[in-house]
Amino acid sequence: MAVIKVRNTDERIEGLEAVGAFLEKQGVLYEHWDTTKLPASLQEKFDLTDEDKNEILSVYDDEIKSLAERNGYVKWDIVALSEATPNLDELLKKFEQVHTHTEDEVRAITAGSGTFIIKGEGETGYFDVELEAGDVISVPVNTPHFFTLTEERKVVAVRLFIDPSGWVANPFNDPEFEEAK
Numbered sequence: 001m002a003v004i005k006v007r008n009t010d011e012r013i014e015g016l017e018a019v020g021a022f023l024e025k026q027g028v029l030y031e032h033w034d035t036t037k038l039p040a041s042l043q044e045k046f047d048l049t050d051e052d053k054n055e056i057l058s059v060y061d062d063e064i065k066s067l068a069e070r071n072g073y074v075k076w077d078i079v080a081l082s083e084a085t086p087n088l089d090e091l092l093k094k095f096e097q098v099h100t101h102t103e104d105e106v107r108a109i110t111a112g113s114g115t116f117i118i119k120g121e122g123e124t125g126y127f128d129v130e131l132e133a134g135d136v137i138s139v140p141v142n143t144p145h146f147f148t149l150t151e152e153r154k155v156v157a158v159r160l161f162i163d164p165s166g167w168v169a170n171p172f173n174d175p176e177f178e179e180a181k
């Protein structure tokens with residue numbers, strides 16, 4: 001289950017209800033999918049074939065379509081990152097910069113883990129959302145954020161898009177983030 005850490009106050013929020021309530025207040029969609037639906041072999045596999053990716057998408061077809069219908073997403077795919085990814089360190093360096101998008105950033109973690117660092121509303125400031133398998137998040141359009149891996153450095157996630165061609169990272173230079181690091 002997701003854990004939240006608020007950078008300014010060191011507050012730590014755990015548990016489905018508390019995490020859900022905090023994120024709802026921030027306008028961030030959060031839900032949890034049943035990871036036991038995924039065959040055991042795919043719960044620990046990070047170097048995926050096209051067949052593996054299609055299997056993950058078909059296992060979660062109902063959940064994906066429900067999310068898509070509720071929020072207007074029309075396309076989805078699978079992203080996998082691990083030590084098997086060429087230039088992983090370079091990629092992470094590129095990821096780890098605060099930015100915004102002109103649409104939601106939706107990730108459903110199906111294996112491994114990852115962290116979204118998000119700029120909260122008003123006084124809240126930046127907070128980290130540590131996600132593990134089953135956690136689903138949608139960072140709203142125009143909300144400053146970035147994504148990074150956790151110590152295990154591996155993740156598989158479903159991504160959902162309104163318009164994949166418009167999914168571009170716009171840098172967001174924020175002195176407040178530098179202070180909250």
Ligand SMILES: [Fe+2]
Pocket residue numbers: 099100101105145146147169
């Ligand atoms: Fe992003």
